[in-house]
Amino acid sequence: MLEKALEGNNRYWAWIFFLLGVITIGGLFYVHQFHYGLGSTGMSRDVSWGIYIAQFTFMVGVAAGGVMLALPLYIHDYKVFGKIAILGEFMAIAAVAMCLMFITVDLGQPMRIMNVLLHPTPHSMLFWDMIVLNGYLFLNVVCGWGILHSVYKEVPPPKWAKPLVILSVPWAFSIHTVTAFLYCGLPGRHFWLTAILAPRFLASAFAAGPALLIIIALIMKHMGCFDPGKEAIQKLTTIIIYAAITNLFFVGLEFFTAYYSNVPEHMATLNYLFWGVDGHNSLVYLMRFGMFIGIAGIIMLLFQKFRQSDGWLGFCLALIFASLWIDKGVGFVLAGFVPNPFDRITEYYPTLSEISIALGVWAAGALILTLLYKIALKVEFKED
Amino acid sequence: MYDKGKVLTGLAIFVIIVTFPIWYNASGSEHYPNPKILTKVKDCVMPLAYMRSSHMKLLVDWRDEVLRDGNRTKVTVDGVKYQRSLQDGCMYCHKSKTKFCDECHKYVGTEPYCWDCHFVPKETD
Amino acid sequence: MDVKRRKFLKIAGLSAVAGLAAPSAFNLLLNKGEALATEGRSGAKSEAHGEKSGETSRQYGMVIDLERLQRSPGLAEKCIHACNTEHNIPQYNNPKDEIKWIWLDDYRHSFPEHSQYKKNTALAKLPVVLLCNHCAHPPCVRACPTKATFKNSDGVVMMDYHRCIGCRFCMAACPYGARSFNWRRPREKDANGKYKFFPDGVNPEFPMRMRGVVEKCNFCAKRTLAGRLPACVEACGDSKALVFGDINDPKSEISQVLKAKYTIQRKPAAGTEPSVFYII
Numbered sequence: 001m002l003e004k005a006l007e008g009n010n011r012y013w014a015w016i017f018f019l020l021g022v023i024t025i026g027g028l029f030y031v032h033q034f035h036y037g038l039g040s041t042g043m044s045r046d047v048s049w050g051i052y053i054a055q056f057t058f059m060v061g062v063a064a065g066g067v068m069l070a071l072p073l074y075i076h077d078y079k080v081f082g083k084i085a086i087l088g089e090f091m092a093i094a095a096v097a098m099c100l101m102f103i104t105v106d107l108g109q110p111m112r113i114m115n116v117l118l119h120p121t122p123h124s125m126l127f128w129d130m131i132v133l134n135g136y137l138f139l140n141v142v143c144g145w146g147i148l149h150s151v152y153k154e155v156p157p158p159k160w161a162k163p164l165v166i167l168s169v170p171w172a173f174s175i176h177t178v179t180a181f182l183y184c185g186l187p188g189r190h191f192w193l194t195a196i197l198a199p200r201f202l203a204s205a206f207a208a209g210p211a212l213l214i215i216i217a218l219i220m221k222h223m224g225c226f227d228p229g230k231e232a233i234q235k236l237t238t239i240i241i242y243a244a245i246t247n248l249f250f251v252g253l254e255f256f257t258a259y260y261s262n263v264p265e266h267m268a269t270l271n272y273l274f275w276g277v278d279g280h281n282s283l284v285y286l287m288r289f290g291m292f293i294g295i296a297g298i299i300m301l302l303f304q305k306f307r308q309s310d311g312w313l314g315f316c317l318a319l320i321f322a323s324l325w326i327d328k329g330v331g332f333v334l335a336g337f338v339p340n341p342f343d344r345i346t347e348y349y350p351t352l353s354e355i356s357i358a359l360g361v362w363a364a365g366a367l368i369l370t371l372l373y374k375i376a377l378k379v380e381f382k383e384d
Numbered sequence: 385m386y387d388k389g390k391v392l393t394g395l396a397i398f399v400i401i402v403t404f405p406i407w408y409n410a411s412g413s414e415h416y417p418n419p420k421i422l423t424k425v426k427d428c429v430m431p432l433a434y435m436r437s438s439h440m441k442l443l444v445d446w447r448d449e450v451l452r453d454g455n456r457t458k459v460t461v462d463g464v465k466y467q468r469s470l471q472d473g474c475m476y477c478h479k480s481k482t483k484f485c486d487e488c489h490k491y492v493g494t495e496p497y498c499w500d501c502h503f504v505p506k507e508t509d
Numbered sequence: 510m511d512v513k514r515r516k517f518l519k520i521a522g523l524s525a526v527a528g529l530a531a532p533s534a535f536n537l538l539l540n541k542g543e544a545l546a547t548e549g550r551s552g553a554k555s556e557a558h559g560e561k562s563g564e565t566s567r568q569y570g571m572v573i574d575l576e577r578l579q580r581s582p583g584l585a586e587k588c589i590h591a592c593n594t595e596h597n598i599p600q601y602n603n604p605k606d607e608i609k610w611i612w613l614d615d616y617r618h619s620f621p622e623h624s625q626y627k628k629n630t631a632l633a634k635l636p637v638v639l640l641c642n643h644c645a646h647p648p649c650v651r652a653c654p655t656k657a658t659f660k661n662s663d664g665v666v667m668m669d670y671h672r673c674i675g676c677r678f679c680m681a682a683c684p685y686g687a688r689s690f691n692w693r694r695p696r697e698k699d700a701n702g703k704y705k706f707f708p709d710g711v712n713p714e715f716p717m718r719m720r721g722v723v724e725k726c727n728f729c730a731k732r733t734l735a736g737r738l739p740a741c742v743e744a745c746g747d748s749k750a751l752v753f754g755d756i757n758d759p760k761s762e763i764s765q766v767l768k769a770k771y772t773i774q775r776k777p778a779a780g781t782e783p784s785v786f787y788i789i
Contacts (some may be wrong), residue, residue, distance in 0.1 A: 037720035049677060086564055102644070107674050108673070108722055109722060112673075114658070119672065121656050124654040126676060127654045177692050186652070187779040187781065188685070254520065340686055341685055342621060456734055456735075
């Protein structure tokens with residue numbers, strides 16, 4: 001089946017080589033980071049996690065988002081998603097692969113990564129995150145590839161596939177829940193210490209993942225590759241709107257608890273993120289912009305005019321996706337370290353090296369996604 | 385057989401790459417390791433054969449016992465007490481890193497990171 | 510019949526495996542959790558190869574008398590310098606790479622949870638010596654995915670630099686900002702072959718660290734095992750500004766001080782039960 005990825009037109013190869021180029025640049029910067037140490041990033045004693053871990057957290061959401069296709073299809077037998085479920089599974093593979101890469105580039109001693117298995121530590125949430133992420137990767141590779149392979153061989157899907165795809169549904173919830181537990185179980189970080197974090201992560205994931213999926217599907221449709229079908233897109237858009245509104249509601253709850261209670265520790269980080277504190281406001285405009293485009297995207301999608309046009313739909317979903325990325329892929333992780341345990345503010349600016357490495361990982365994810373989608377489309381729809 | 389030429393060329397390249405270490409070292413000008421034990425003491429903490437094959441395991445075990453369990457009891461051999469420590473134990477007899485450790489490590493191409501953090505005792509022969 | 514029998518055997522076998530494996534896995538988890546939860550109340554327990562110590566186990570702690578430190582100017586700096594040279598703490602002179610085990614900050618920032626509302630402004634500026642709290646329930650130990658940081662049988666939160674993978678989860682978990690990361694190689698040398706970041710020379714008795722691992726105060730575990738006091742306490746001489754000892758031993762000097770004086774701890778609301786106490 002793999003050979004299907006090697007057949008494509010010039011546009012396909014240009015895209016592949018562009019991604020390989022970005023990966024190479026990131027790789028070169030990583031070689032430098034590997035030898036010099038993580039000092040080549042903008043991280044410091046005060047802000048000890050940066051865009052790597054922020055991207056990791058966001059990508060876990062994108063991976064979990066695929067379940068919004070699997071759940072209706074496999075649990076409720078909603079056949080409309082039958083055609084595109086494989087795209088959700090393959091997107092989950094690419095996203096989890098990116099998560100693992102982001103974790104790896106963030107480690108100070110990446111050669112020792114197997115210590116997590118050599119010295120298993122059940123009281124560490126990172127240990128469980130390792131288990132659920134790798135398990136999810138395994139489930140999606142096995143199910144996605146297995147089902148596609150049966151289509152390729154023109155035989156019915158293997159019997160073992162059904163229980164595994166059903167298992168992958170709660171498993172998707174588990175990956176983002178455990179990722180939330182990384183943050184919300186830490187006693188000293190008030191911004192993260194909130195019980196609503198896991199549901200909030202899930203809500204934003206169920207908007208961000210499918211949004212990205214539709215955007216990619218629309219692009220593929222307009223390049224003449226494949227049409228996922230109007231009904232599937234519209235149903236998924238409805239799911240996205242509900243998830244995005246739920247996420248917005250949860251964010252609102254955070255604001256209420258912080259500002260109505262008037263507890264300084266609970267307000268501190270929100271103050272920093274949305275208003276700036278003592279002239280420290282590097283994230284303020286970005287966060288406000290993110291909030292604005294998120295709300296704008298949701299409101300626009302409430303009008304049929306924007307929902308029915310592919311162009312507008314893609315635009316609105318891009319707004320929502322960007323908004324969620326700013327919220328979770330930038331603000332959430334970085335601002336958790338502000339103020340620091342001494343009630344001081346240290347701001348973080350990623351370095352060129354750090355950004356290049358992060359782009360390299362994004363490109364690697366895009367490459368995996370491209371190859372997998374190529375294979376899926378060729379096999380399933382006999383299209384380009 | 386399809387693509388006979390391509391397959392055979394590929395196989396040839398593969399064989400050359402895999403056997404590279406053999407013919408690269410075949411020139412014969414090989415330097416064999418000859419570690420020097422710069423001490424008059426006869427016995428090590430473990431028999432010679434064990435030390436040759438498994439000194440790294442002993443060091444890791446000592447490390448875990450000393451650092452993690454706080455067990456700093458000394459090892460007695462022939463009435464002499466040795467600290468369970470690379471820097472303050474082993475190097476007490478094996479005084480020279482270059483003539484003892486590096487001799488074999490270089491030969492087998494391994495780079496233990498002991499001395500990235502620990503200090504090599506001043507070398508005196 | 511054969512088919513049925515095979516099926517039955519399969520199911521029986523599987524359930525036997527599940528029945529045997531699940532409870533033990535579950536117990537392992539439960540015991541871990543319980544051990545963590547009760548750790549402080551029943552004294553320290555070693556996270557190192559899984560052995561547990563009873564109620565009598567030691568918990569080293571420290572009382573820092575800020576008043577006495579105030580009375581002898583330069584004493585705090587002397588303590589800090591003693592630690593820095595003992596443990597080869599690199600001096601990068603920039604906050605981004607900074608590594609510190611014991612350091613000074615003012616009262617306002619050392620105890621940010623204490624209100625400064627209508628209070629004496631001199632108090633806000635009072636210098637406070639800060640170091641790892643060697644908590645009874647250390648969140649860093651809970652977070653570490655490899656047990657590279659663990660509580661030893663003296664109640665000291667230790668670092669195993671050989672095992673640390675540099676994920677910095679412990680730094681996010683520590684409510685006290687007590688942990689530093691080696692963002693770069695501390696052992697770099699300049700053109701003359703001199704260590705770049707150790708202007709005062711190095712202590713060959715204590716290893717340096719490699720890039721990519723987390724480090725912090727270890728309550729001078731090597732010295733205390735040899736019956737000596739921590740370097741900072743020793744540097745204080747007879748001033749009694751820093752008192753070190755086993756807070757689980759009611760007869761120890763530190764327990765006597767804790768009984769006699771009013772002391773405070775940093776961020777008690779975090780539920781970590783710090784072993785470092787302050788006399789204001």
